[in-house]
Amino acid sequence: MEFISQHPVLVASVVKTLVLLFIVMTALAYLTWLERKVIAHIQSRWGPYFVGAHGLLQPLADGLKFLFKEDITPPVTDKLVYMLAPFLALSLALTAIALIPFGPPSVVFLHGQQAFSVADVGIGLLMVFAITSIGVYGVALAGWSSNSKYPLMGGLRSSAQMISYEVSLTMSVIGVVLVAGTLNFNEVIQRQSGPFWHWNVLGIHNGAFPQIVGFLCYLTAAIAETNRVPFDLPEAETELVAGFHTEYSSFKFAMFFMAEYANMITVSCLATILFFGGWLSPLPDSWAWQTFLPGAGLVLLGIYCAYDTVTQMRGIARIQLGVVTLLCFGAGLLCLIPAVASVIQGPFWFTTKILIILFFYIWMRGTLPRFRYDQLMSFGWKLLLPVSLANLVITAAWLVFGARHG
Amino acid sequence: MSLPVLMFFVCGVLAVTGAILLIWAKEPIHSALALILVMVSLAVLYLLLGAPFIAAIQIIVYAGAIMVLFVFVIMLLNAGAEEHTDFSRLAKYIGLPLGVILIFWAAHWLWRSPVATAEGTGGLIAGPDSTRNLSVQLFRQYLFPFEATSILILIAILGALVLARKEE
Numbered sequence: 001m002e003f004i005s006q007h008p009v010l011v012a013s014v015v016k017t018l019v020l021l022f023i024v025m026t027a028l029a030y031l032t033w034l035e036r037k038v039i040a041h042i043q044s045r046w047g048p049y050f051v052g053a054h055g056l057l058q059p060l061a062d063g064l065k066f067l068f069k070e071d072i073t074p075p076v077t078d079k080l081v082y083m084l085a086p087f088l089a090l091s092l093a094l095t096a097i098a099l100i101p102f103g104p105p106s107v108v109f110l111h112g113q114q115a116f117s118v119a120d121v122g123i124g125l126l127m128v129f130a131i132t133s134i135g136v137y138g139v140a141l142a143g144w145s146s147n148s149k150y151p152l153m154g155g156l157r158s159s160a161q162m163i164s165y166e167v168s169l170t171m172s173v174i175g176v177v178l179v180a181g182t183l184n185f186n187e188v189i190q191r192q193s194g195p196f197w198h199w200n201v202l203g204i205h206n207g208a209f210p211q212i213v214g215f216l217c218y219l220t221a222a223i224a225e226t227n228r229v230p231f232d233l234p235e236a237e238t239e240l241v242a243g244f245h246t247e248y249s250s251f252k253f254a255m256f257f258m259a260e261y262a263n264m265i266t267v268s269c270l271a272t273i274l275f276f277g278g279w280l281s282p283l284p285d286s287w288a289w290q291t292f293l294p295g296a297g298l299v300l301l302g303i304y305c306a307y308d309t310v311t312q313m314r315g316i317a318r319i320q321l322g323v324v325t326l327l328c329f330g331a332g333l334l335c336l337i338p339a340v341a342s343v344i345q346g347p348f349w350f351t352t353k354i355l356i357i358l359f360f361y362i363w364m365r366g367t368l369p370r371f372r373y374d375q376l377m378s379f380g381w382k383l384l385l386p387v388s389l390a391n392l393v394i395t396a397a398w399l400v401f402g403a404r405h406g
Numbered sequence: 407m408s409l410p411v412l413m414f415f416v417c418g419v420l421a422v423t424g425a426i427l428l429i430w431a432k433e434p435i436h437s438a439l440a441l442i443l444v445m446v447s448l449a450v451l452y453l454l455l456g457a458p459f460i461a462a463i464q465i466i467v468y469a470g471a472i473m474v475l476f477v478f479v480i481m482l483l484n485a486g487a488e489e490h491t492d493f494s495r496l497a498k499y500i501g502l503p504l505g506v507i508l509i510f511w512a513a514h515w516l517w518r519s520p521v522a523t524a525e526g527t528g529g530l531i532a533g534p535d536s537t538r539n540l541s542v543q544l545f546r547q548y549l550f551p552f553e554a555t556s557i558l559i560l561i562a563i564l565g566a567l568v569l570a571r572k573e574e
Binding site: 122133 | 433435439442449458461462465469470471475481482536537
């Protein structure tokens with residue numbers, strides 16, 4: 001106890017890191033479930049259905065499978081770099097999430113002020129870009145160290161693609177930085193306070209300039225940056241087997257897999273913070289009943305689960321979904337307590353917005369075909385970059401001339 | 407030992423180790439990795455000096471962009487392992503002693519200089535408002551050198567384009 005009272009910041013950071021790590025790992029696992037389910041329904045299939053009710057235990061089964069599979073290391077690899085690559089990819093992807101504020105910077109929690117982020121840095125945005133910009137090494141080094149032609153091609157494609165789109169990604173975000181006048185996440189969010197038309201994406205208040213073009217550029221560049229469909233050329237299976245991770249098996253493959261999903265979550269968080277008001281509620285502050293929305297949502301989910309349990313499930317699945325139902329009701333009732341409800345507001349809206357963006361990601365994967373490589377490059381350099389630069393110039397001109405006269 | 411001091415020594419040792427490995431490694435990719443280690447350690451040192459903006463830019467520009475291009479080129483050319491040659495006699499009898507003298511000379515002057523004893527060494531670029539202060543300096547006081555450097559870089563880009571363009 002003495003140690004805790006002497007180093008409150010250190011202890012809080014360690015606890016927050018562990019909790020965040022647990023939440024993010026679980027979220028990664030269930031993001032794979034969500035993706036398989038959504039794509040299955042887009043393609044008129046059922047998706048995972050048999051391991052647990054609605055396949056809810058499938059991520060756990062997949063994780064165990066990855067752990068127990070044989071870990072094959074090809075004898076001709078560069079051992080050190082081969083081991084380093086998945087480690088770099090996953091650790092950097094997870095580090096970036098530590099900078100994300102999931103809720104307001106000061107919340108009364110256990111008789112103390114706490115922030116909803118592990119690290120609230122003055123230049124949070126730059127730090128996230130710094131961390132994600134090194135992330136490309138995971139892919140590039142994996143491709144090189146495998147000492148095999150398909151991974152090498154995948155690694156080369158991927159590093160070229162990620163460098164190209166990183167420029168557009170950064171340029172599309174600078175418009176928001178100009179409007180907000182800061183690089184700190186919490187300040188960027190607080191500048192957008194008010195109902196949803198105050199968010200940067202529509203931003204029509206205080207002489208701000210709507211960043212809708214910036215958002216579209218950001219979204220496109222972010223999808224390319226995370227190597228997702230329709231920009232998933234580094235792992236185009238029809239041409240490159242599996243791209244940069246062809247020679248990886250077992251848990252090292254799982255690490256690349258998790259890194260990809262962690263990067264998806266990071267860019268979704270950034271989009272939410274920069275363009276959609278982060279943890280702010282989309283409704284006007286005067287609507288007091290909105291504090292009960294999280295609880296009400298969970299209770300509604302619980303009612304649906306209960307209906308499904310009774311009408312659809314048989315045998316052990318009925319018990320499993322019954323447990324989920326009880327969890328939903330319990331969490332929902334907990335969130336209806338006013339003290340909990342006020343704390344949970346920020347994370348609730350933040351998570352909702354992230355989920356919508358992630359759903360969009362998955363929706364794209366279920367809908368669009370893959371780009372050809374030369375199309376990808378000319379699209380990035382000849383269309384996306386000029387458009388994001390134009391957005392930047394127009395935003396800057398508006399802030400200097402337009403805001404002064406209007 | 408407080409945490410920042412500990413971090414300083416860890417990152418200092420990492421930076422020096424990376425610099426030695428950079429020369430020592432036979433595989434070009436290992437050299438590139440060692441150089442990335444040096445740059446990231448330097449970024450942490452900037453952070454400890456209270457200059458987070460410089461630290462972030464150091465990582466984004468050097469580790470995130472320039473070194474990615476290095477690695478990209480090494481991968482593209484598929485450069486093989488290099489061979490170590492023996493020390494040349496000049497290096498052994500003059501270069502090595504001179505290098506040791508240089509290290510001690512620099513350490514001596516740094517030890518005696520006011521920078522080593524001053525409380526805050528970050529100056530204008532340190533502190534929570536470092537980004538704003540830095541840009542005010544760049545775009546007010548040092549506007550001409552800044553723009554001149556930009557034009558210089560633009561000329562370099564044009565030069566690279568001219569060199570890279572295929573002959574008609």
